[in-house]
Amino acid sequence: MKQIKKIGFWLLVLFLLILICLPGIWIFVSAFRPNPEILAKPANWIPDRWTLHQFTQMFSINGYVSVPAFKYLMNSVIISSVSTVIAITIGMMGGYAFARFNFKGKNKIFLSLMLARAVPGISLSLPLFILFAKLGIINTSFGVILVYVAMNVPFTIWLTDGFFRQIPKEMSEVARTDGCTRFQAFWNVELPLAGPGIGAAAIFAFLLSWNEYALASIITRTVHSKTLPIGMMDYLDEFTINWAGMCAIAVVMIIPALILTFIVQKHLVSGLTFGGVKG
Amino acid sequence: MAKVELKNLTKKYGDVVAVQNMDLTIPHNEFLVLVGPSGCGKSTTLRMIAGLEEISGGEIFIGDQKVNEKDPKDRNVSMVFQNYALYPHMTVEENLGFSLKIAKVNPDEIESKVQDAVNILGLEDLRKRKPSQLSGGQRQRVAMGRAIVRRPDAFLFDEPLSNLDAKLRTQMRTEIKKLHQKLKTTVIYVTHDQVEAMTLADRIIIMKDGFIEQIGSPIDVFNNPVNVFVATFIGSPPMNIIECEITKSNDQIMIKLDNDILVNCPKDKIAKLADLKKVIVGIRAEDIVPVKSFSNEQKSLWFFNKAIDLAEPLGTETQLFFKLQNKEIISRMYNPRPVDVGENINFQIETNKIHFFNYETKKSI
Numbered sequence: 059m060k061q062i063k064k065i066g067f068w069l070l071v072l073f074l075l076i077l078i079c080l081p082g083i084w085i086f087v088s089a090f091r092p093n094p095e096i097l098a099k100p101a102n103w104i105p106d107r108w109t110l111h112q113f114t115q116m117f118s119i120n121g122y123v124s125v126p127a128f129k130y131l132m133n134s135v136i137i138s139s140v141s142t143v144i145a146i147t148i149g150m151m152g153g154y155a156f157a158r159f160n161f162k163g164k165n166k167i168f169l170s171l172m173l174a175r176a177v178p179g180i181s182l183s184l185p186l187f188i189l190f191a192k193l194g195i196i197n198t199s200f201g202v203i204l205v206y207v208a209m210n211v212p213f214t215i216w217l218t219d220g221f222f223r224q225i226p227k228e229m230s231e232v233a234r235t236d237g238c239t240r241f242q243a244f245w246n247v248e249l250p251l252a253g254p255g256i257g258a259a260a261i262f263a264f265l266l267s268w269n270e271y272a273l274a275s276i277i278t279r280t281v282h283s284k285t286l287p288i289g290m291m292d293y294l295d296e297f298t299i300n301w302a303g304m305c306a307i308a309v310v311m312i313i314p315a316l317i318l319t320f321i322v323q324k325h326l327v328s329g330l331t332f333g334g335v336k337g
Numbered sequence: 338m339a340k341v342e343l344k345n346l347t348k349k350y351g352d353v354v355a356v357q358n359m360d361l362t363i364p365h366n367e368f369l370v371l372v373g374p375s376g377c378g379k380s381t382t383l384r385m386i387a388g389l390e391e392i393s394g395g396e397i398f399i400g401d402q403k404v405n406e407k408d409p410k411d412r413n414v415s416m417v418f419q420n421y422a423l424y425p426h427m428t429v430e431e432n433l434g435f436s437l438k439i440a441k442v443n444p445d446e447i448e449s450k451v452q453d454a455v456n457i458l459g460l461e462d463l464r465k466r467k468p469s470q471l472s473g474g475q476r477q478r479v480a481m482g483r484a485i486v487r488r489p490d491a492f493l494f495d496e497p498l499s500n501l502d503a504k505l506r507t508q509m510r511t512e513i514k515k516l517h518q519k520l521k522t523t524v525i526y527v528t529h530d531q532v533e534a535m536t537l538a539d540r541i542i543i544m545k546d547g548f549i550e551q552i553g554s555p556i557d558v559f560n561n562p563v564n565v566f567v568a569t570f571i572g573s574p575p576m577n578i579i580e581c582e583i584t585k586s587n588d589q590i591m592i593k594l595d596n597d598i599l600v601n602c603p604k605d606k607i608a609k610l611a612d613l614k615k616v617i618v619g620i621r622a623e624d625i626v627p628v629k630s631f632s633n634e635q636k637s638l639w640f641f642n643k644a645i646d647l648a649e650p651l652g653t654e655t656q657l658f659f660k661l662q663n664k665e666i667i668s669r670m671y672n673p674r675p676v677d678v679g680e681n682i683n684f685q686i687e688t689n690k691i692h693f694f695n696y697e698t699k700k701s702i
Contacts, residue, residue: 228422231389234409235416235493236436236483246439250426 085312088305089113096301112306124300126281127307130289134311137199137285138267141206146260148207149214150252154244156215157222158230168219171212179209183276190277197279205273210263217262221255222248261322265315286311339400339490340365341386341523347394348381348547355381357547359395363491368517368524372534373544373570379527382544383493386525387416399490415484419496421476423468429479430455430464436487454482457519458512474505481516491523498533510536531571535559543567565699568619568692574656577625577666579618580696583610592616595661600639603688609702610693617699619692625668627657628685639686648676657682 088096089112091105113119116127155161156168186205187196195201225248233243249256271287278284290307293300346359356378363369371379384390386397388409397404404412415436423432433454437447455461458478468476477497484492497513498506514537517524528534534541535555543550543558543566551558551567562568562576569575582593583602590602590611602610610616631640646665647658655673659666659682668684670676693702 226420226422228418228420229424231387231409232416232418232422232483233424233435234389235387235412235414236487237410237439239408239410242439246435247424 082312085305085308088302089309090306091302093300093302096305112302116303116306116310124303125289125292125307127286127289127310129281130284130286130307131310133199133283134268134285134287137202137206137283138264140199141203141210141267142260142264144203144207145210145214145263146218146256148211149259149263150218150249150256152211152215153218153220154222154248156219158227168215171215175212175216179270180272183273186273187276196277197283199283201277202274202283202285205277206267206270209270209273210266213266214259214263217259218252218256221252221259224255225251258322261318265318265322268311268315339523340398341491341525342398343382343386343395344398345395346382346385346392346397348378348385348390349393354547356385359549361542361549361552363523363525365523366521368514368526368537368539369542370526370528370534370538370540371542371544372528372531373550375529376546377544378547379529379544380495383416383495383525383527386412386491387414387493388412389416413487413490414493415487415489415491416493416495417477417480417484417497419499421468421480421500423476423479423483425468428465428467429460429471429482432468432479433460433482433486436483450486454485457485457516458482473501474509477501477509478512481513485516485520489522491525494524494526494528496528497526498528498530506533513537532573535571541571543570561701562619562692563701565617565619565694568694572621574622574667576619576621576692577661577664579620579661579664579666580615581618581662582615583613592618594618594639594641595643598641598661600641601637603637603691606693606702613696615696616702617694617696619694620666620686621690622656622667622669623671624690625666625684625686627668627670627682629683631683631685637688639688639691640683642681642683644679644681645676647678 087103087105090108090110092107092109092111095102095105095107112124115124118126118128156164190196190201195204229247229251230240230243233247234240238246269287270285274285274288275291278288286307290304290311293303293307341363343359343361346356346361347354348356359382371382373379381390385392386399388404388407392405399412399414424435427435430451433451434447437450442450455464458481460475460478460482463471463475463479468479471479477500480497494513498509501509510533513526517537526533526537538555540552541555541558542552545566551563553561558567558571562571565578569578579594584591584593584599590607591599592602592610594600631638643659643661645657645659649656649658650673653671653673655670655676657668657670657676659668676682694700695702
């Protein structure tokens with residue numbers, strides 16, 4: 059009886075797992091087969107013929123370019139990395155200030171930062187478009203980076219504030235009596251202790267930028283600044299949709315995101331363990 | 338190697354005064370203990386000396402330098418915290434050498450100074466460990482080592498033993514005392530534990546509500562408390578305090594210890610007590626001596642007989658509890674014998690060991 063229960067439980071888990079993973083599996087499978095097979099009815103779960111055709115075309119290995127995926131990948135990498143570095147630098151300092159200092163209107167500023175997060179980004183798209191057009195930074199990486207920094211700073215402040223709060227304030231005090239300036243205490247003691255947390259915040263910020271579609275679709279126009287999610291739309295023609303190509307570019311997008319998600323998970327689970335202070 | 342001087346030091350948090358007009362000179366090499374109940378301003382004082390707390394008024398000198406505006410790093414003092422505050426991401430030796438590394442001392446010298454501290458505190462086997470792998474006592478030792486390595490002008494200890502268990506606390510107390518004798522540096526030590534204060538201090542400062550109540554050597558504050566607060570704070574068990582009426586009969590001044598116990602006012606106090614209606618009598622537990630029969634010696638003595646409520650045998654002594662003026666009184670019986678609850682016992686007190694305090698001002702008479 060016990061055995062049956064156990065088997066039943068695992069069958070349920072398997073069912074749910076398949077349900078959750080199905081879209082992902084479908085993307086992976088479809089990326090490696092010809093377009094007609096994707097549209098076959100009834101659905102063909104295991105491809106008859108595996109092919110790298112879409113990938114070789116995307117990355118122009120045989121001299122033929124369907125979609126400039128490599129350029130889009132580069133755009134995505136550059137925009138996401140640069141915006142993450144800037145956002146985490148500002149966010150880290152902001153988070154530290156909120157965690158350690160008392161200043162006038164501290165709570166109100168913090169609240170307004172969080173409220174800024176509550177505004178749906180898409181509602182800002184029109185004013186943003188007009189503003190950027192007038193400034194002449196439409197269709198530039200710089201413009202996209204600017205938007206992503208603005209989007210990520212409140213979030214990273216909120217996260218790093220929490221991580222710095224977990225570090226006892228005696229850490230910086232003892233460092234200061236040990237001969238550190240306030241900044242040295244931050245740099246040598248508090249930052250390394252908050253490191254895993256800041257790393258996790260950075261990865262979150264990166265993923266947010268990496269996956270962002272709505273605002274990028276407004277600001278980016280050409281291959282010059284388009285990111286992977288926007289590039290995917292290149293497979294959408296007036297009369298046809300290249301599903302296989304779309305799935306292939308989606309795979310290119312998913313893999314880095316998947317790796318980073320694993321890293322975040324590890325950091326968040328391990329958390330911070332302190333030995334310096336008796337708990 | 339320096340004296341520390343506080344002049345008119347004041348700290349306010351908004352309207353709340355934490356430390357009020359504190360004047361104090363701590364000579365070089367003194368072990369000074371600040372003791373008092375929580376919230377008395379002792380930690381705040383220490384943190385102001387360290388530079389971790391801003392000063393609202395007054396001046397602080399370390400050596401001959403005024404340090405009011407100086408950053409903690411420029412004051413050359415080392416602080417040991419209650420929760421040790423070791424750097425969790427560094428090994429023991431990195432913790433010890435950190436301050437020297439920041440000061441850009443060359444690695445050979447760092448190594449030799451760390452080695453010195455390791456030798457002094459017996460940390461040899463622990464050098465490569467992280468703080469999380471150390472026990473409480475070991476962590477405390479590393480925290481002290483980190484303070485030693487810098488050779489500071491003054492050590493500041495903020496309740497360093499409070500997180501340790503009782504046995505370890507006694508052991509570390511001895512080590513701190515030895516360390517001070519070895520290093521010959523000014524130490525300012527904050528604690529709420531009067532036993533630590535008594536055993537460690539060259540001089541004790543008893544604080545309450547931001548004010549200094551009394552400064553003196555441990556024996557001095559124990560024997561001559563200036564007021565009721567100091568009398569009850571220093572010593573364990575606390576001094577017995579009895580509020581007594583003063584009565585006059587036949588030109589004799591009598592003190593009413595209890596409803597049916599009248600005793601003579603000691604001769605040397607007659608002049609001071611004659612005009613008062615009430616007085617606070619303070620007697621240490623060891624001075625209330627249980628006796629078989631009242632002595633006939635010439636000493637001036639108080640005698641009374643009382644039924645006890647409770648007896649607590651402690652091995653070397655038995656503590657006897659009874660009531661005077663409805664207040665619990667503790668007496669220490671050395672050479673203990675079994676005592677029954679309700680047993681009537683004769684007590685005698687040498688009058689020169691009795692403390693008198695003014696009923697209104699609570700100050701010593």
